[in-house]
Amino acid sequence: MSEGSEEYSAVQKFYDNIWLLLGIGIVLPTVLFTVWGLYEVYTLPYLPIVK
DSSP states (O other): OOGGGOOOOHHHHHHHOHHHHHHHHHHHHHHHHHHHHHHHHHTOOOOSSOO
């Protein structure tokens, strides 16, 4: 095999794609913290004053 025709594993191709990693690094925490925050807001107990 020549140097230019090396085959890479799927994991290495995944880690070599910097834009995909950047997108996952921005989208995943945003989605998780948004869902977590909404869950926390909806599970807050009501105040006794407000009925």
